[in-house]
Amino acid sequence: xxxxxxxxxxxxxxxxxxxxxxxxxxxxxxxxxxxxxxxxxxxxxxxxxxxxxxxxxxxxxxxxxxxxxxxxxxxxxxxxxxxxxxxxxxxxxxxxxxxxxxxxxxxxxxxxxxxxxxxxxxxxxxxxxxxxxxxxxxxxxxxxxxxxxxxxxxxxxxxxxxxxxxxxxxxxxxxxxxxxxxxxxxxxxxxxxxxxxxxxxxxxxxxxxxxxxxxxxxxxxxxxxxxxxxxxxxxxxxxxxxxxxxxxxxxxxxxxxxxxxxxxxxxxxxxxxxxxxxxxxxxxxxxxxxxxxxxxxxxxxxxxxxxxxxxxxxxxxxx
Amino acid sequence: xxxxxxxxxxxxxxxxxxxxxxxxxxxxxxxxxxxxxxxxxxxxxxxxxxxxxxxxxxxxxxxxxxxxxxxxxxxxxxxxxxxxxxxxxxxxxxxxxxxxxxxxxxxxxxxxxxxxxxxxxxxxxxxxxxxxxxxxxxxxxxxxxxxxxxxxxxxxxxxxxxxxxxxxxxxxxxxxxxxxxxxxxxxxxxxxxxxxxxxxxxxxxxxxxxxxxxxxxxxxxxxxxxxxxxxxxxxxxxxxxxxxxxxxxxxxxxxxxxxxxxxxxxxxxxxxxxxxxxxxxxxxxxxxxxxxxxxxxxxxxxx
Numbered sequence: 001x002x003x004x005x006x007x008x009x010x011x012x013x014x015x016x017x018x019x020x021x022x023x024x025x026x027x028x029x030x031x032x033x034x035x036x037x038x039x040x041x042x043x044x045x046x047x048x049x050x051x052x053x054x055x056x057x058x059x060x061x062x063x064x065x066x067x068x069x070x071x072x073x074x075x076x077x078x079x080x081x082x083x084x085x086x087x088x089x090x091x092x093x094x095x096x097x098x099x100x101x102x103x104x105x106x107x108x109x110x111x112x113x114x115x116x117x118x119x120x121x122x123x124x125x126x127x128x129x130x131x132x133x134x135x136x137x138x139x140x141x142x143x144x145x146x147x148x149x150x151x152x153x154x155x156x157x158x159x160x161x162x163x164x165x166x167x168x169x170x171x172x173x174x175x176x177x178x179x180x181x182x183x184x185x186x187x188x189x190x191x192x193x194x195x196x197x198x199x200x201x202x203x204x205x206x207x208x209x210x211x212x213x214x215x216x217x218x219x220x221x222x223x224x225x226x227x228x229x230x231x232x233x234x235x236x237x238x239x240x241x242x243x244x245x246x247x248x249x250x251x252x253x254x255x256x257x258x259x260x261x262x263x264x265x266x267x268x269x270x271x272x273x274x275x276x277x278x279x280x281x282x283x284x285x286x287x288x289x290x291x292x293x294x295x296x297x298x299x300x301x302x303x304x305x306x307x308x309x310x311x312x313x314x315x316x317x318x319x
Numbered sequence: 320x321x322x323x324x325x326x327x328x329x330x331x332x333x334x335x336x337x338x339x340x341x342x343x344x345x346x347x348x349x350x351x352x353x354x355x356x357x358x359x360x361x362x363x364x365x366x367x368x369x370x371x372x373x374x375x376x377x378x379x380x381x382x383x384x385x386x387x388x389x390x391x392x393x394x395x396x397x398x399x400x401x402x403x404x405x406x407x408x409x410x411x412x413x414x415x416x417x418x419x420x421x422x423x424x425x426x427x428x429x430x431x432x433x434x435x436x437x438x439x440x441x442x443x444x445x446x447x448x449x450x451x452x453x454x455x456x457x458x459x460x461x462x463x464x465x466x467x468x469x470x471x472x473x474x475x476x477x478x479x480x481x482x483x484x485x486x487x488x489x490x491x492x493x494x495x496x497x498x499x500x501x502x503x504x505x506x507x508x509x510x511x512x513x514x515x516x517x518x519x520x521x522x523x524x525x526x527x528x529x530x531x532x533x534x535x536x537x538x539x540x541x542x543x544x545x546x547x548x549x550x551x552x553x554x555x556x557x558x559x560x561x562x563x564x565x566x567x568x569x570x571x572x573x574x575x576x577x578x579x580x581x582x583x584x585x586x587x588x589x590x591x592x593x594x595x596x597x598x599x600x601x602x603x604x605x606x607x608x609x610x611x612x613x614x615x616x617x618x619x620x621x622x
Contacts, residue, residue: 031459031526032459034455034459034526034527034530035455035458035459035460035461036455037451038451038452038454038455039451039452039455039456039461039467041448041451041452042448042449042451042452042471042497042501043452043467045448045490045493045494045497046470046471046474046494046497046498048494049490049491049494050474050494051474111347115344115347118340118343118344119340119344121332121336121337121340121341122337123337123338123340123341123344124341125341126341126344127608129344129345129348131604131605131608132348132351132352133344133347133348133351134604134608134611135351135352135355135601135604136351136355137615138551138600138601138603138604139555139597139600140554140555140556140557140572140596140597140600141555141557142555142557142561142572142573142575142576143555143557143571143572143575143593143596143597146575146576146589146593147354147358147589147590147593148354150357150358150361150586150589150590151354151357155370155372156369156370156371156372156374156586157374158353158357158374161373161374171373193351193354197351198615201611201612201615202612202615202616202620205612205620240620243616243619243620247615247616256557256558257557257558257572261557261576279562283562303473
């Protein structure tokens with residue numbers, strides 16, 4: 001922060017030594033007004049588009065408002081919240097979401113860290129192959145969800161055919177999207193395919209941040225490669241890995257696009273993540289008040305969990 | 320520093336380890352790219368080849384999918400087609416060969432234009448606002464700066480559907496992107512030494528002049544990278560567009576699933592749309608390689 005102090009005094013000093021009109025030209029707008037001028041438009045935009053609707057949603061969450069009816073919003077107190085917290089179907093959706101978040105993150109961490117360790121061996125052409133692996137995460141999740149429906153077609157899709165080719169199971173004997181048992185794993189699979197590169201990239205940055213001399217010292221102490229991994233590599237990569245998990249947890253918790261197009265919550269409601277329940281409540285059943293309450297609960301959950309997690313992350317960093 | 324001479328540099332692993340690593344990574348990369356390659360290939364298949372069983376790897380490429388995507392066609396009898404004047408263009412010929420007559424252009428061009436207009440519009444706005452705000456946060460002591468920066472970030476934690484109030488799409492996308500832009504650009508501007516500006520101030524520049532003539536040219540790579548990230552995010556966005564717009568402002572992602580042909584999904588046309596839609600992103604990703612990490616972590620991790 002020292003620079004912030006230096007600049008004004010420097011300018012003031014110059015100003016004092018110059019004639020008044022020149023000084024005015026030299027200073028122009030004051031730093032303080034420039035700072036506000038630069039920051040305010042962004043703040044106003046975010047307030048208008050994010051905070052105003054949030055406050056609106058909080059207000060609606062205490063009403064029985066339905067956006068497709070002309071009736072004015074009637075205040076019903078915390079009824080919506082009571083409904084949500086006692087609804088067993090919704091609880092099932094939360095469990096489906098938890099299953100989705102847990103398994104995608106577990107697989108992403110395992111595969112992502114593994115790939116990062118391998119790529120860090122710096123074999124010839126590693127940067128080319130890294131770029132190839134990175135592609136899925138930059139694509140539109142909605143479009144990804146849509147084109148995987150083609151790949152998962154039981155008859156014409158290559159996925160079932162490949163599985164059949166390697167295992168001998170008849171390709172048309174199972175449907176990845178239509179089966180109650182498989183669909184929850186299908187969304188996990190596609191999400192893992194899409195976002196593993198994300199975890200990999202961040203882990204790779206972690207691995208590259210470890211200075212060589214630590215390994216040199218370990219080698220002098222004759223620490224085995226396994227021990228080096230457990231007591232140097234892993235602890236040094238952990239903060240990076242935890243950051244990746246944070247981003248991915250938020251991302252999968254509010255995941256909507258990909259799943260909406262891949263399974264749209266089905267079959268039945270086996271892949272109905274909470275974000276899809278939210279969309280159904282808001283835009284299919286038009287229970288605006290109820291949906292607002294659910295949105296508020298989701299936001300508070302994520303916000304709270306992220307805060308706790310960031311504290312843990314900082315604690316790990318200090319270790 | 321080592322007493323015992325080391326057989327190899329510490330950062331390098333043995334050739335065998337490296338070879339195994341290479342094989343596993345290449346194997347994974349091939350599998351990860353396979354779905355994309357399949358979509359790319361399907362775009363050039365005929366409808367019959369696209370739904371063939373077993374799935375066809377080798378086929379005669381055709382532009383049927385692209386023609387179907389960009390035109391509206393009607394099915395006509397052979398006799399009717401025989402009476403028509405001969406096809407003027409290559410795409411009319413492709414349609415005629417399948418007993419179809421092109422009736423006009425399809426709506427896909429509008430959807431692509433919407434994607435472009437909304438994408439570029441929000442990118443320009445978000446980058447502009449983001450650059451100013453990032454400079455403000457980077458160079459001045461703003462009261463509660465950390466809280467404000469966290470507030471900017473936290474707008475990303477809301478489920479998109481929670482913010483469902485109809486507003487102009489560009490403004491909405493700008494708001495989504497500006498949080499990324501501020502965080503990314505603050506990192507880039509933090510890295511430009513303050514001394515350059517201070518020298519300019521001493522030389523008689525005003526703050527604004529110093530910002531325009533010293534900081535901006537230095538930050539240009541960072542601004543470009545940020546702009547591409549914003550463009551990618553608005554290009555890819557789906558939920559807001561699906562839920563909040565009438566068809567007038569519909570972009571490609573909500574549109575692609577509704578490309579259907581006669582009697583079921585026209586997979587080559589869907590694949591053609593997907594390929595055209597994803598191709599710019601693939602190119603941008605390759606161009607952005609160096610800044611990718613910073614972009615996807617909101618500047619939290621820099622290389």
